Amino acid sequence: MYRSSLRYYRIKKISFLILLLFNILFYRWLMTDNIKASSINFVTEAFAEEYNNIDGVFITALNYTMPAVDVSYKTQGFYNRDLTIASMFNLNQNDPLKILKYQIPIISQIDIDTNKKSSTTQITSNQKDTANKNTDNKVTDTASKNNANTPDKPTANGTTPDKPLILLYHTHTMESYVATEKYKYIAKYGYDRTNDLNYNVVRVGDSLANYLLNDYGIAVLHDRAIHDYNYDQSYYNSSLSVKKYLDEYPSIKVTIDLHRDGYGSVMQPGVDSIPVLSNLSNQAYRKKYIMDINGQTVAKILFIIGSRRTAEMKEDWKKNYEFAKQISDKLNELYPGISLGIEVHQYAEYNQHFSEKGILIELGSNYNTLEEALNTTPFLAKAIYEVLKDDGLDK
Numbered sequence: 001m002y003r004s005s006l007r008y009y010r011i012k013k014i015s016f017l018i019l020l021l022f023n024i025l026f027y028r029w030l031m032t033d034n035i036k037a038s039s040i041n042f043v044t045e046a047f048a049e050e051y052n053n054i055d056g057v058f059i060t061a062l063n064y065t066m067p068a069v070d071v072s073y074k075t076q077g078f079y080n081r082d083l084t085i086a087s088m089f090n091l092n093q094n095d096p097l098k099i100l101k102y103q104i105p106i107i108s109q110i111d112i113d114t115n116k117k118s119s120t121t122q123i124t125s126n127q128k129d130t131a132n133k134n135t136d137n138k139v140t141d142t143a144s145k146n147n148a149n150t151p152d153k154p155t156a157n158g159t160t161p162d163k164p165l166i167l168l169y170h171t172h173t174m175e176s177y178v179a180t181e182k183y184k185y186i187a188k189y190g191y192d193r194t195n196d197l198n199y200n201v202v203r204v205g206d207s208l209a210n211y212l213l214n215d216y217g218i219a220v221l222h223d224r225a226i227h228d229y230n231y232d233q234s235y236y237n238s239s240l241s242v243k244k245y246l247d248e249y250p251s252i253k254v255t256i257d258l259h260r261d262g263y264g265s266v267m268q269p270g271v272d273s274i275p276v277l278s279n280l281s282n283q284a285y286r287k288k289y290i291m292d293i294n295g296q297t298v299a300k301i302l303f304i305i306g307s308r309r310t311a312e313m314k315e316d317w318k319k320n321y322e323f324a325k326q327i328s329d330k331l332n333e334l335y336p337g338i339s340l341g342i343e344v345h346q347y348a349e350y351n352q353h354f355s356e357k358g359i360l361i362e363l364g365s366n367y368n369t370l371e372e373a374l375n376t377t378p379f380l381a382k383a384i385y386e387v388l389k390d391d392g393l394d395k
Contacts, residue, residue: 299364
């Protein structure tokens with residue numbers, strides 16, 4: 001009887017390991033065949049980003065073999081996070097609905113936040129108007145502060161650019177920074193994330209667009225739509241936005257997907273707190289992304305280029321790389337050390353196949369404050385302008 005039970009246990013264990021390996025090797029390839037955009041096979045870049053390190057592979061394996069983790073991952077935006085029970089499940093005994101979500105997956109699709117319906121408020125920069133110049137980098141569009149009604153087109157102060165040169169957008173729109181007294185928020189939809197556009201990367205995009213417009217006369221169409229309520233589909237969602245605007249505005253020559261980098265977690269969902277920067281757990285990672293320029297702390301920049309292309313994609317990723325290198329080199333020429341260089345990822349295209357000058361920028365990380373990220377935007381704007389001027393595209 002004992003031997004029979006032992007044999008059954010071994011067979012069960014071997015079967016589990018085989019199933020685990022099958023999921024890891026074949027799940028995403030089987031699932032993504034049906035996802036298409038612009039007549040190409042579209043693989044969600046959110047999963048591609050996971051494979052950038054071994055932790056991501058482990059998280060992915062957990063997602064595909066433990067339904068509770070999968071639900072948590074997809075609904076709460078757990079990406080590249082630590083693997084403690086608290087970080088994966090974020091359970092709260094005072095929140096029975098959250099516990100039910102992990103037991104009954106369909107409940108995880110319920111969102112009682114009424115603000116979600118108005119998630120795609122957008123703004124663009126247009127005519128050079130000194131009256132609207134934001135010297136303190138604040139959002140002037142009050143509708144965006146409350147995520148109010150979605151306009152048919154992105155707008156800024158009631159205008160739409162006739163011939164924008166740059167499309168600025170955010171695939172991971174809700175990526176946010178360390179809360180401070182000045183920029184205090186409560187994370188939601190996952191660690192270090194919020195759908196309040198005044199405290200996430202959209203705010204940084206607003207500042208960058210303002211500097212490009214007001215200081216250099218560069219017309220920017222800034223798409224402020226939230227693409228990552230469903231994190232797995234974020235790159236698919238942003239690809240639709242990019243394609244739409246490129247079709248509508250042939251004048252667009254540059255597409256910039258503005259992110260912030262991330263490691264571990266700082267701001268926990270639902271927790272009202274202001275972390276002490278010197279007490280953050282990974283000081284080495286924080287130091288990686290900060291430097292001093294003229295007495296103020298600024299966030300450093302990293303460029304990401306995806307080199308994957310299918311037979312249907314005519315665009316050459318090396319052109320994207322060259323454009324990113326121009327900006328990176330110009331940044332370090334003007335402000336030595338501010339650019340961390342370029343990472344090339346072979347498993348993704350990050351929507352860069354739509355434009356020869358399509359790039360992804362990580363401006364700071366989740367260990368930076370919003371102030372530090374905003375401090376970087378005038379320097380990034382100047383470098384972009386200088387490169388465009390050298391290429392004859394500044395007008």
